[in-house]
Amino acid sequence: MSAPAAPVRLLVVDDHPVVRDGIVGMVASDPGVEVVGEASDGAEAVRLARVLLPDVVLMDLRMRGMDGVAAIRELTRLGLPSRVVVLTTFDGDSDVLPAIEAGATGYLLKDAPREDLLRAIRAAAAGDAVLAPSVASRLVGRVRTPEANLLSPRELEILALVADGATNRAAGERLHLSEATVKTHLLSIYAKLGVGDRAAAVAEGFRRGLLDL
Structure with a gap:
């Protein structure tokens, strides 16, 4: 009998503590996901990602200080193995395209159901691209x-x-x-x-x- 797969190690990045707590609460109850860290801006996300080496970084875009796109670009430049899934309320071209260009693996909206979010986290960890339906339609x-x-x-x-x-x-x-x-x-x-x-x-x-x- 094979051993169970290790949980996906997740870093959650959002500058609103209440939102961050909500996301952590949504995913932490799933045995297949382990929240290994939380960050309140892009710079902190990069620092933690270098230390924790999460499988997936769930990244907000519009944050004070270093924003999400800048953080994604820096993670890509550093060559870290972590895959980034954007989780935001914005799906305009000016948000979607720069994030993907910077190196994001996926793009979801914050109104996504819990199961869609968990499915996207697992897919990203497995190396698959994930796009919210509205984002795919926009492209x-x-x-x-x-x-x-x-x-x-x-x-x-x-x-x-x-x-x-x-x-x-x-x-x-x-x-x-x-x-x-x-x-x-x-x-x-x-x-x-x-x-x-x-x-x-x-x-x-x-x-x-x-x-x-």
Whole structure:
């Protein structure tokens, strides 16, 4: 009989103590999740993540001091193994895209049911990208405007590596990103190009002149 899987080690980051307590209360009762730390801003989150090495960081975006995007960018720069899932009340392009570009593995809204939150934490720990339905719809909706078809510099880098045959892991190692972050970028690329898989994305990239022959 195999031993039970170790619980997902979680760091909760939010600048409102009441909200933070609520999140901890929601997830701590699940035996599959262990809350190993709490932080009230991005700088504290980075300090704790370096010491605790959590599997997943549940990150608010708009905080006093260092905000969530800056913290995600710093965690990515440091090459920590922790995967970041944004948990916020904001789902506008100006919030979603910078967070994913900075290296977030997933993006959820604070009105998500408890089971969705726990499912997202487990998925992120396993290396899977997680997007709230409204966020995924927003990315797909960007395809409808001409400017949305232009990929970000990071997305172009990933698409070029995929076109060269790189796996998600290899692309992540090349760009110093986690495999899950590469998957999240690919979801955004698919949405912007209106395709459903890697091969179609590469073909569409060549067709649109985004990739060089």
